[in-house]
Amino acid sequence: MGSNWENFLKNLGEWTGTFTQISTDGEILGSTPSILTLEGLEDNQLVKFRLRRFANNIDEPPTSDRSQEYRSLGRQAVFFDTGAFSKGSIQVAPFAEFGAEYGFVAENRRSRLVQLFDKQSNFASLTLIREIRSGTDAQLRPDLTVAQLVGKWSGTACTHYADWRDPDTMPTHLEISQVGDSLQQQLSFGDRTISSTAKIDGHRLHFDEATPRTILLLPDGVSSNTPFQVSHRQPFFVEAAWLLADDLRQRLIRTYNDKGEWVSSTHVIETRFRNADATRTS
Known part of the structure; x- marks a missing residue:
């Protein structure tokens, strides 16, 4: 298991992408092109971050150009062995905005998501950042559908804790019908099983629990998986997932306790079992 910094370095490179604003109903509001560069210097002891955003296309002068240097990472940012990461607010507080960012990495692709809640703790907006390593022919994935999720999934969850105790790893099993x-x-992990039912409403799944x-x-x-409202009085979690291949999915989960304190970040890698797979193994 790599260190947080070593896993961060798996994001190095120049990434061409788009920042897409999305409403709380999942409607696309608009997109802007971007180029993000993460350059390792001084034998990768220093990482230089640069983000340029453009009005229409990357051949024009940027409308914003932001740079930052990193020699260490904040406590709220957790990077996993694939380079996937989760970061965000450490504490839910009254009259303060709350947010979480997730990033997934797979060879020449990155997919990132930002969830924001307003000062009344209500879910307010999403930003989806789809990135391709510059100079490669990597492709974006199709829009996610319910049919792509149905099936039996098995994987491994790795959980890092806010108090920096040793991470936990456990098997997971998820059946979606x-x-x-x-x-x-029906989700099983460790000795726990959680069942839930959602109403399908187009590209939205509503859990009334x-x-x-x-x-x-x-x-x-x-x-994107969020409650309608976050709270500093009851536990909750926020989550993002990426179907990076037809039968391969990653999920990132941030968990908060009944005081609104960030407790842990979990990364799940899971694969779907097809009937043909079961036949071959029987």
């Missing part, structure tokens, strides 16, 4: 206009999920939440199915195989 569609019954009419409902989606049923103790803490109502919505999963939005987005472009590039990405999904």
Whole structure:
């Protein structure tokens, strides 16, 4: 298992992409082109960050150009062995904005998502950043659909804790099925099993439970999973996922306790089992 810094270095390179603004209903509001550069210097002890954003295309002068240097990473940023990362607010506080950012890396692709909640703690907006390593022919993924999620998934979850105790790793099993206009999920990890049902509403999945939440199915195989409102009085989690191949998915989860304190970040890598797979192994 690499160090946080070593895993951060797996994001080095020049990435050409788009910043896409998305409403809380999952509607596309607009996009702007971007070039993000992460350059390792001084034997990778220093990383120079530069983000340029453009009005229409990258052949024009940028409308913004921001640079920063890193020799260390903040406590709230957790990087996993694939280079995937999760960072965001450490504490939910009254009359303060709350946010989380997730990043997934796979060879010449990155897919990132930012979830923002307003000062009343209500879910307010999403930004989806789809990036391709400059000079490669990597392709974006299709828009995510319910059919792409249905099936039996098995994987491994790695959890890093806010108090920096040793990470935990455990197997996960997820079964997703569609019954009419409902989606049923059964998630098992460790000795726990959680069942839930959502109403399918186009590209939205509505879970009407103790803490109502919505999963939005987005472009590039990405999904966003948030409660309608975050709280400093009851536990909750926020999540992003990326279907980076037909039968391969990664998920990133940030968990908060009943005081609104960030407790842990989890990275799940899971694969779907097809009937043909079961036949070959029987």
